[in-house]
Amino acid sequence: MATLKELSEYTGFSITTISRVLNNDPTMSVSDATRSAILEAAGTLHYKKPSPKQRREPHGKLCFAIAEMLSPVEQLEDPYYLYLKNHAVQHCMDLGCTTVSLLEQDDGYHLAGRESIDGILAIGIFSERQIASLSSLHHNLVFLDSAPDELRFDSVVINFKLGVEQALDMLIHRGHHAIGFLGPSRKLDERKRPAPEVRRQCFIDYMKKHNLYDPALLLEAEMTAPDAYRAVQERIRTNGTRPTALLAANEEAAFGAIRALHVANLRVPQDMSVISFNDTPLSELTDPPLTSISTHVESMGRVAVGLLVQRARSTDEHIPLKIVVPPTLTERASVSSAAF
Template sequence: MVTLKEIAAAVGVSSATVSRVLNYDTTLSISNRKRQAIIETAEKLNYATPRNRNRANVQGLTKLALVHFLRPEQELVDPYYVALRLGIESRCAALKIETVKVYHTDAKPDAGMLQSASGVIAIGRHDEDEIEWLQRHAKQLVFADHAPPDDQIDSVQADLRLAMEKLLQSLANLGYRRIAYIGWGDRRAQAFVQWMTKAGWFDDRMFRSGDNTEQGGYRLTKEIFSEKRPPDAIITFNDSMAIGAYRAIHEMGLTIPGDVGVASFNDISVAQFLNPPLTTVHLPAEEIGEGAVELLLERVGGRELAKQITLASKLVWRGSTRQPPEK
């Protein structure tokens, strides 16, 4: 566990100063810059004050069941969901909360596992039957990366619809018109169809659904480029699919972004090392996980009014598309 001494050494102050800042001592005389450095360093090192470490136990959250909509092998090929889960687990570790992972299978998990936990965080999109089952067996329930159509259920997610709209508008401003989409039919896909239809540019031959893996990106990109009028830009569901799209484009002897631009979602670490580096939408995976834990803490602590939190995304421009003018 990270200590006050380690934080103090990183910032260049005393351990006593770190302790007083992290415990909100308003009598301490310290510059705002130094105070902010202490807080940011503590957060970066996943430090929790004794007050916060005890908060979970005091409120009755000692064990959390983490129910994933993916199978283990599916999660491993999508670093976004790994980061989201790690956000949950690191926050729980700091608060001394035990976690139990439950991955998707063909059968529902053991209800007793959920009932023995103080609360449940469900990751990703579950169908209506699964949501009803989770509500029936969980003492407290929060969704991460999905908001069920029920205003009594807590959730935290990124605004994928707005993110897609921002990305499309930015690509349009750069002169792209024949834009393709490959990936699952979720909120970003729905936003793509609606925005492109409103702009008068939608072509159903440029909209393909399939599994969100590198191989899926490769196959769907090949399919789209078999059309007589290929796209001038491709948006992929995630960065893993973009890697597959890169491979297909290079095999066809085309260049990125000279012949076709490529943009994606998630901003996983490998995105910046592709050739060329990938333009992508940064989604706050770890923050979604951390936020879900905080919502669960509030529920266990007695909050009755449901909260549905939406976090912001950010466009990260790199060399796989034309570049916007500098502001």
């Protein structure tokens, strides 16, 4: 019997859309083609709605608002945050909780069509002004994938340093020494202020520690497939220093790199190994399947929702928690031993 998550992966529609269609939500407006595709997939995958006994009644009356850093269009370009949201929403549904989206306008965030909520899940990074607006709506505020103020708010983040170390440990063990990094030198920090990009800095620190650092192997690119494609293509075209292995800041950058290598008739991993961060289901669909540092988006979403529920059910004062999730390396076919 399929889950809503599996239906979402099968159809490409969000968990929220699928749930509302299957529950005949009268306020949900979708095309006949969308409704038909969802119903057909539900039949094909033998989906059955959970009975009331399967729901966890103690949490049934809670409602949480979700604030998102990226717009729906931006999420299509980098689906990492879309996966984070979908897993969080799915866990809320599993607990019998409901979710609503927050609308951002010039004067801050607003609830759409609801008078009260039990907490807010903020996914991504937010500016000081945005954080102030969110905290004015509810004191139960949990940040997912950032920790802008550890003294005030609960947060769930990934350990980037550990992920970089795992990737580089494996590459060195496979005989690679000319290892490059593909990504931006600077990015917004956890309060949307310009700062050195964390993964890149962890890479530099590790390579210096092991006497392998070569600044010529840093390929500057935004974390998008087109810009990563441009950066790798330019390196190949100019016969610049070419790494035997490449660590990409995210999946989109890795996809762009692999495409540039294919166009140049260079093979992955024979001519260059590639590793990326995130490890969404898309990593298994590349050619070859992508070795990736898994950030465990499902676990991150579950932990964040757990904090929201715990705080909503408790009247006691609490110390804000910062939960750091350790990534793990998922090995696939995009990495091989270095040629000697």
